[in-house]
Amino acid sequence: MKTRDRILRTALTLFNEEGEPDQTAVDLANVLEISPGNLYYHFKGKDAIINVLFENFETEMRMILGGSDGAISTLEDQWVFIYILLEEIYDFRFFYRDLGVLLARYPDIAGRFRGLLKEKRRAIEALLTHLSGRELIHIDPVLSGLLVDQILGTLTFWLSLDQIEDTDLPPAHLIHRTVFQAMATIIPYMGADGPEMLDRMLDHYERAVSD
Amino acid sequence: MKTRDRILRTALTLFNEEGEPDQTAVDLANVLEISPGNLYYHFKGKDAIINVLFENFETEMRMILGGSDGAISTLEDQWVFIYILLEEIYDFRFFYRDLGVLLARYPDIAGRFRGLLKEKRRAIEALLTHLSGRELIHIDPVLSGLLVDQILGTLTFWLSLDQIEDTDLPPAHLIHRTVFQAMATIIPYMGADGPEMLDRMLDHYERAVSD
Numbered sequence: 391m392k393t394r395d396r397i398l399r400t401a402l403t404l405f406n407e408e409g410e411p412d413q414t415a416v417d418l419a420n421v422l423e424i425s426p427g428n429l430y431y432h433f434k435g436k437d438a439i440i441n442v443l444f445e446n447f448e449t450e451m452r453m454i455l456g457g458s459d460g461a462i463s464t465l466e467d468q469w470v471f472i473y474i475l476l477e478e479i480y481d482f483r484f485f486y487r488d489l490g491v492l493l494a495r496y497p498d499i500a501g502r503f504r505g506l507l508k509e510k511r512r513a514i515e516a517l518l519t520h521l522s523g524r525e526l527i528h529i530d531p532v533l534s535g536l537l538v539d540q541i542l543g544t545l546t547f548w549l550s551l552d553q554i555e556d557t558d559l560p561p562a563h564l565i566h567r568t569v570f571q572a573m574a575t576i577i578p579y580m581g582a583d584g585p586e587m588l589d590r591m592l593d594h595y596e597r598a599v600s601d
Numbered sequence: 602m603k604t605r606d607r608i609l610r611t612a613l614t615l616f617n618e619e620g621e622p623d624q625t626a627v628d629l630a631n632v633l634e635i636s637p638g639n640l641y642y643h644f645k646g647k648d649a650i651i652n653v654l655f656e657n658f659e660t661e662m663r664m665i666l667g668g669s670d671g672a673i674s675t676l677e678d679q680w681v682f683i684y685i686l687l688e689e690i691y692d693f694r695f696f697y698r699d700l701g702v703l704l705a706r707y708p709d710i711a712g713r714f715r716g717l718l719k720e721k722r723r724a725i726e727a728l729l730t731h732l733s734g735r736e737l738i739h740i741d742p743v744l745s746g747l748l749v750d751q752i753l754g755t756l757t758f759w760l761s762l763d764q765i766e767d768t769d770l771p772p773a774h775l776i777h778r779t780v781f782q783a784m785a786t787i788i789p790y791m792g793a794d795g796p797e798m799l800d801r802m803l804d805h806y807e808r809a810v811s812d
Contacts, residue, residue: 409701409702409705411622411702412705412706487701488701488702489701489761489764489765490620490698490699490700490701490761491620491622491699491701491702493764493765494620494623495623500765500767503765504765504766507765507766530796530799532785532799532803533785533788533789533799536785536786539782540751540754540755540782540786542762543751543754543755543758543762544751544754546762546765547757547758547761550700550701550758550761551753551754551757551758553700553701553704554700554704554711554714554718554757555715555718556711556715571747571750571751574743574744574747575747575751577744578744578789579789585741588741588743588744592743
């Protein structure tokens with residue numbers, strides 16, 4: 391592996407495991423067993439590394455969110471789509487866990503994070519419009535706006551909530567639970583089909599976490 | 602005001618406005634225009650100040666949460682109850698905004714924050730049980746558990762979401778909007794009374810923010 395790639399990969403692991411705010415470029419050089427000068431040759435400080443990591447995250451999130459246009463119709467498709475989205479967030483979890491500090495320290499990333507949140511919002515809106523269009527859900531426009539906020543909140547703060555509650559769930563289990571939580575929010579708008587859909591989701595969830 | 606009280610009040614303002622992670626005890630002494638030695642005479646470092654601030658927050662939250670037992674029945678009562686809870690969180694907002702860093706740095710506070718979250722969860726559960734008992738809502742037990750998670754998430758991460766979205770809403774407006782968001786989650790479980798309750802909530806919200 392090239393040194394540049396090794397730096398990025400190691401920085402991501404270090405920030406995910408130890409948190410970004412307390413780690414310096416010198417700490418990172420020590421973990422990599424290279425000199426601070428060599429690190430500086432590749433990246434002019436921690437900011438530059440954070441920026442490239444965020445660019446990578448952004449590119450991958452855009453690809454996933456773009457892939458939601460069109461043919462997501464079955465419960466299984468939607469489940470997989472949200473699972474992939476959350477897995478991507480998990481891979482770059484320090485951005486979400488240390489969000490307050492990162493937004494304050496890196497104004498450029500704050501703006502781009504905001505842009506990404508808007509795209510997530512649009513993807514959720516598109517999904518609800520699709521479900522309404524097929525008459526699978528019936529929802530008042532005001533409540534639809536609130537439902538988008540709820541789903542967006544779940545998909546953004548699931549890692550923070552897990553950090554507070556300290557559940558020690560394995561990552562795949564935590565992700566499946568969050569997919570279930572996000573998807574189950576539409577059930578009260580499904581009318582008579584709601585109870586059956588809830589049973590299907592519970593069944594899907596139980597099979598997913600017992601694998 | 603006694604020096605000790607002045608230190609606590611100034612620390613709270615400083616942490617709320619500038620974030621806790623980047624502020625040192627020396628920064629705080631400078632803002633207070635006292636010597637670091639004088640600060641140290643009252644508090645043995647920043648940790649000791651954070652601990653007392655958290656104790657104050659905890660005591661006030663417990664009082665508010667305890668006050669929810671019993672006679673909260675009308676829409677207006679519930680609105681005021683959640684408003685007071687969120688106003689209290691707003692007064693100590695740095696605990697919520699810098700949560701990831703604080704939980705990692707202060708393990709003792711992490712445990713107590715977790716305890717407080719459990720009490721919030723119990724207060725929400727009691728509210729839903731009360732509404733079910735009076736047959737104002739009809740909800741499956743699995744969905745009831747998820748609804749508690751959603752309301753808890755809204756009441757915990759509203760400040761973080763606002764920080765990302767950078768809405769610039771005045772605090773009272775932001776708090777009323779969050780109360781509306783939290784309360785509106787029960788509407789789909791109100792059956793035929795849902796639409797009228799939504800209208801009443803919207804009306805209440807609009808009057809509250811136009812004051």
